Amino acid sequence: xxxxxxxxxxxxxxxxxxxxxxxxxxxxxxxxxxxxxxxxxxxxxxxxxxxxxxxxxxxxxxxxxxxxxxxxxxxxxxxxxxxxx
Numbered sequence: 049x050x051x052x053x054x055x056x057x058x059x060x061x062x063x064x065x066x067x068x069x070x071x072x073x074x075x076x077x078x079x080x081x082x083x084x085x086x087x088x089x090x091x092x093x094x095x096x097x098x099x100x101x102x103x104x105x106x107x108x109x110x111x112x113x114x115x116x117x118x119x120x121x122x123x124x125x126x127x128x129x130x131x132x133x
Contacts, residue, residue: 054123058115062108065115 073081088100 051120051123054119055112055116058119059108059112061115062111065111066108 091097091099
């Protein structure tokens with residue numbers, strides 16, 4: 049069963065992580081960031097504008113599920129340690 053509070057918290061942490069990662073990528077003056085940004089804008093100019101949105105949603109979903117899994121493992125460990133004492 050999914051714990052809604054943990055899932056909400058993991059979703060918000062995933063959004064925060066994504067925004068921080070985007071901000072750090074934008075302040076670095078690397079050429080790969082500019083090339084990736086140009087590739088994404090190319091998708092918007094053609095008829096496949098939905099591809100970057102799908103990729104972004106997929107990335108946020110993967111990060112959300114990873115953080116949620118970490119929360120569930122921590123919850124299991126804490127409950128296990130409570131039963132020992």
